[in-house]
Amino acid sequence: MRFLEYQEKIILKLRSLYRQYGYLPYRMSKFEEYELYSRYKEFMVSDRVVAFSDTNGKLMALKPDVTLSIIKSGSDVPGVKQKVCYNENVYRVSPSTHRFKEIMQAGLECIGDVDLYDVYEVVCLAAQSLAAVSERFVLCLSHLGVLNSAVGRLGLTEEQEREALALLSAKNTHDLRRLCEGSGTDRAACDTLCALAGAYGRRADVLAALRGLPGLAGMEELEKLSALLDGQPFDDRILFDFSLSGDIHYYNGFVFKGYLEGVTGDVLSGGQYDNLMRKMGRRSGAIGFAVYLDMLEQLAPRPRSGDVEYLVLYDETVPTEAVAAQMARLTAEGHTVSAQKSVPGKLRYRKVLDLRKGGSSC
Amino acid sequence: MLSIALPKGRLGEKVYDLFERAGYACPAIREKNRRLIFESRAAGVRYFWVKPSDVAIYVERGAADLGVAGKDILLEYRPDVYELLDLGIGRCRMAVAGKKECDPDMVHNLRVATKFPNIASDYYARLGRDIDVIRLNGSIELAPILGLSDVIVDIVETGATLRENNLEVKSEILPISARLIANKTAYRFRTAQMEQIAQRMKEQVEKQ
Numbered sequence: 001m002r003f004l005e006y007q008e009k010i011i012l013k014l015r016s017l018y019r020q021y022g023y024l025p026y027r028m029s030k031f032e033e034y035e036l037y038s039r040y041k042e043f044m045v046s047d048r049v050v051a052f053s054d055t056n057g058k059l060m061a062l063k064p065d066v067t068l069s070i071i072k073s074g075s076d077v078p079g080v081k082q083k084v085c086y087n088e089n090v091y092r093v094s095p096s097t098h099r100f101k102e103i104m105q106a107g108l109e110c111i112g113d114v115d116l117y118d119v120y121e122v123v124c125l126a127a128q129s130l131a132a133v134s135e136r137f138v139l140c141l142s143h144l145g146v147l148n149s150a151v152g153r154l155g156l157t158e159e160q161e162r163e164a165l166a167l168l169s170a171k172n173t174h175d176l177r178r179l180c181e182g183s184g185t186d187r188a189a190c191d192t193l194c195a196l197a198g199a200y201g202r203r204a205d206v207l208a209a210l211r212g213l214p215g216l217a218g219m220e221e222l223e224k225l226s227a228l229l230d231g232q233p234f235d236d237r238i239l240f241d242f243s244l245s246g247d248i249h250y251y252n253g254f255v256f257k258g259y260l261e262g263v264t265g266d267v268l269s270g271g272q273y274d275n276l277m278r279k280m281g282r283r284s285g286a287i288g289f290a291v292y293l294d295m296l297e298q299l300a301p302r303p304r305s306g307d308v309e310y311l312v313l314y315d316e317t318v319p320t321e322a323v324a325a326q327m328a329r330l331t332a333e334g335h336t337v338s339a340q341k342s343v344p345g346k347l348r349y350r351k352v353l354d355l356r357k358g359g360s361s362c
Numbered sequence: 363m364l365s366i367a368l369p370k371g372r373l374g375e376k377v378y379d380l381f382e383r384a385g386y387a388c389p390a391i392r393e394k395n396r397r398l399i400f401e402s403r404a405a406g407v408r409y410f411w412v413k414p415s416d417v418a419i420y421v422e423r424g425a426a427d428l429g430v431a432g433k434d435i436l437l438e439y440r441p442d443v444y445e446l447l448d449l450g451i452g453r454c455r456m457a458v459a460g461k462k463e464c465d466p467d468m469v470h471n472l473r474v475a476t477k478f479p480n481i482a483s484d485y486y487a488r489l490g491r492d493i494d495v496i497r498l499n500g501s502i503e504l505a506p507i508l509g510l511s512d513v514i515v516d517i518v519e520t521g522a523t524l525r526e527n528n529l530e531v532k533s534e535i536l537p538i539s540a541r542l543i544a545n546k547t548a549y550r551f552r553t554a555q556m557e558q559i560a561q562r563m564k565e566q567v568e569k570q
Contacts, residue, residue: 172445174445174447174448241550265546
């Protein structure tokens with residue numbers, strides 16, 4: 001219960017933040033036509049969905065993803081920008097239990113003629129979203145244009161490129177060098193990719209290190225975005241991290257993930273997904289992110305002791321008015337209270353107010 | 363204070379020696395007792411012993427900031443961790459082995475007994491071969507002898523066990539060694555500390 005209250009507070013904070021920047025709430029049904037996911041399953045975290053037949057015989061699915069539905073129903077008019085925010089449950093297979101799990105997500109999408117300002121705004125909102133949960137966060141930015149140009153120079157096969165990106169994501173430079181040596185790639189190109197694997201930290205430091213590397217695309221965008229972020233709130237916690245990669249069929253340009261100290265795994269994930277837009281027949285670009293609210297449980301405040309602060313005990317001899325008066329007084333003082341005729345087995349409480357004859361309070 | 367998961371057993375002792383030489387000594391760890399966690403405030407580290415196959419889980423889930431796991435475990439379970447350094451110890455090979463008279467290329471639907479179903483499946487998928495994976499938890503060498511499988515995919519150190527059981531290596535899949543791994547979230551908040559440990563460990567590895 002405490003976690004739900006905590007989660008609700010975070011959702012309210014995020015919604016208010018997104019509304020402030022003109023992201024309108026996007027409402028959607030829990031169901032979507034199955035066909036959407038079967039057509040674009042390569043873009044989903046998991047290709048398994050909860051499917052069922054609707055009363056008209058149409059095959060439906062419980063939403064495993066929000067972005068696909070927003071793109072599908074959104075407009076695609078040149079020059080127009082659609083900014084929406086949401087908090088929705090999605091249904092995915094848990095990698096640990098291999099069973100379906102309900103996951104609460106909040107996030108936003110900016111779809112249309114996305115420019116550098118939009119990227120800057122979305123990155124700032126991602127940082128502010130993390131700050132709304134905890135001050136101890138980092139938002140890590142990478143750029144697929146930079147990574148692809150470095151991987152492309154290696155001259156590897158498609159399978160080897162996938163392996164190289166996986167090794168880069170693990171900061172595994174020893175096996176990356178073995179892969180490059182085994183396939184006879186240029187040593188300088190290998191050195192560049194190894195340098196990117198280790199490129200993590202303050203933006204200015206990473207940029208300084210990257211400027212010395214040959215043949216990297218996307219550097220101008222990195223420099224411009226970094227300059228815009230200089231001096232902004234949480235500037236020191238928005239870092240560059242080139243061990244971050246992303247699905248190149250889905251993302252292009254900037255990708256980012258957010259981390260909170262004490263929570264294992266990324267609690268926020270996003271980026272520019274023009275490639276997905278193209279695959280869905282859209283002409284415009286897009287950028288967005290999602291915050292995985294279910295992962296915040298580890299940060300939720302623990303109840304100090306018990307389910308309620310007061311247990312009020314009464315019996316038939318106690319007038320109902322007296323019970324009601326005591327309950328009104330205690331709740332008005334801000335306490336949590338449970339009125340019971342006997343002590344419930346599983347209820348944890350801190351104090352007892354015993355209204356029964358001969359009863360005592362402690 | 364950084365938490366480090368060490369694999370129980372001979373490999374773990376070698377790994378601790380490396381940490382000690384790198385300046386992260388915790389003398390209490392060498393005492394003979396049943397304690398599970400050993401802390402050195404001076405070195406800023408806390409060690410604990412876990413089953414070798416569990417190290418990656420402790421690190422991935424953040425119960426340990428750093429750990430040492432074999433490449434075999436990392437390839438089989440694919441934990442989402444950083445692999446910072448090849449420690450160059452615990453060297454062995456992942457290999458396909460079988461009875462001397464068996465020619466795996468002549469078997470249509472090869473039966474493969476292994477503790478490493480993902481590594482075996484990936485290897486044969488790359489070769490474009492269909493296999494029947496038989497997952498076992500120990501005494502893998504028994505499988506081809508008793509006719510349970512045609513071959514095994516397992517770790518080979520010296521090859522002595524294979525020879526004594528009339529088995530031989532048919533092909534090598536990949537070399538294995540111990541790796542220093544890190545939790546991805548912890549690394550992002552304690553980068554300097556973790557990088558310093560990795561750098562000092564690297565210096566020790568290069569001295570070997």
